[in-house]
Amino acid sequence: MLSTLPDTSTTTADDRPVSAAEVHKLDTTEVLLTDWQHIGPDHFGISARWPARHRFYAEAAHDRRDALMLVECVRQSIPMLCHSAYATPFGFRQAWEDLHFAVEPSVLGRTGTDLDIRLDVRCSDVIRRGTRVGGMTMDVRASWDGLPVATVRTRFNNQSPAVHQRLRGAKSDMAAAHAAALPPGRPVSPELVGRSRAADVVLAPAPEQPPYTWFLRNDLDHPILFDHPVDHSPGMLLLEAARQAALARCPQTATVVGMTTRFIRYAEFDVPCLVSTAQLPAPDGRDGAQTVRVALSQSDQVVFTADVTTARV
The missing domain is CATH 3.10.129.10 (Hotdog Thioesterase)
Structure with missing residues (x-):
């Protein structure tokens, strides 16, 4: 209540x-x-x-x-x-x-x-x-x-x-979740997503998907995003994926200044996770700002959404 x-x-x-x-x-x-x-x-x-x-x-x-x-x-x-x-x-x-x-x-x-x-x-x-x-x-x-x-x-x-x-069932078995995790795909170019190191890129190419669509990379050895064992993709990884996808979509406004997000379902390690984007109307009152809607989905179900605002700084 x-x-x-x-x-x-x-x-x-x-x-x-x-x-x-x-x-x-x-x-x-x-x-x-x-x-x-x-x-x-x-x-x-x-x-x-x-x-x-x-x-x-x-x-x-x-x-x-x-x-x-x-x-x-x-x-x-x-x-x-x-x-x-x-x-x-x-x-x-x-x-x-x-x-x-x-x-x-x-x-x-x-x-x-x-x-x-x-x-x-x-x-x-x-x-x-x-x-x-x-x-x-x-x-x-x-x-x-x-x-x-x-x-x-x-x-x-x-x-x-x-x-x-009760919520996670068999998925709560940390060792089993890690053992079943799909290997992270090849990262996209760091420059595309505002990064300087390939190890920090969380998007992988999805060549058979529509433009501006990628796969999420779960690098379980990443020292920051996976500082401790978890049984699903952590929230900060999903936010990072949204940020990188928005920067790839709007490279001319290369700094994220805001997000509005919904965490709908757990993002699992053992199912491919698509990261798709759509351009939204520019927000009012901020010169040069852009907004991109990012959606993460697994098995045709949306697990996370973010409206990401970028601007020139």
């Missing part, structure tokens, strides 16, 4: 550090959040670092910041607040339902120095199942030195191990 709840988060008078376990990362160097505070009812402040350079979240070929690194900060905030503020046990999984973000384009051009980002997070529409949080909506306003950087709105559900097992 959906209800408006009293504040159930843990009150903290001082800053609390963030651990790798709280953000579901094995590599401690990939923890972008530094500390967090409880501000008020279901209201939190989180400090994060936006490195000037990163081995994956960087449009190195264009010397710009990568908007998806800010999204990764928000993604890390989801399990961190679930565990630390809402007493969710470790072993629970958080699954995205939808995500919308819009980044101030001028910030993406600020390179050469790390940015200390402040996330103002408000949680709402909290679902409670027994004593546990079953899902919620998060509204995030990101700022740097008091200046607005981005807005993010996302909804996710919070799955106990038993719920995840």
Whole structure:
């Protein structure tokens, strides 16, 4: 049931550090959040670092910041607040339902120095199942030195191990899922998708499909996208696929500044996943901006959609 709840988060008078376990990362160097505070009812402040350079979240070929690194900060905030503020046990999984973000384009051009980002997070529409949080909506306003950087709105559900097992069935067997995974196909040219390394390309050619269509590459050895074992294609991989597909479709506006996405079904390792695109009308009020609709599908069923906005920076 959906209800408006009293504040159930843990009150903290001082800053609390963030651990790798709280953000579901094995590599401690990939923890972008530094500390967090409880501000008020279901209201939190989180400090994060936006490195000037990163081995994956960087449009190195264009010397710009990568908007998806800010999204990764928000993604890390989801399990961190679930565990630390809402007493969710470790072993629970958080699954995205939808995500919308819009980044101030001028910030993406600020390179050469790390940015200390402040996330103002408000949680709402909290679902409670027994004593546990079953899902919620998060509204995030990101700022740097008091200046607005981005807005993010996302909804996710919070799955106990038993719920995840029931939803996934045999697919929840991690070893079996990895053993059955299709090998990643040959990557497209990195320059086509705004990348400098072939290892970071997540699209493979689909020559028998319509133009601007590719196959998703699940490289289970990728150190960032597959930092820890999972039984399906992770959400950040799907977002990266949407970004790369949009850049391939609109190379003249080579920076992603926003997305509106829906996570509909799990994307599986053992079934080919098509990444298709369609040009949408240009958004109003932004010179040179383009919007591309990206859809990922398996066995003729859509698993993920994203309306991706690109702009000149």
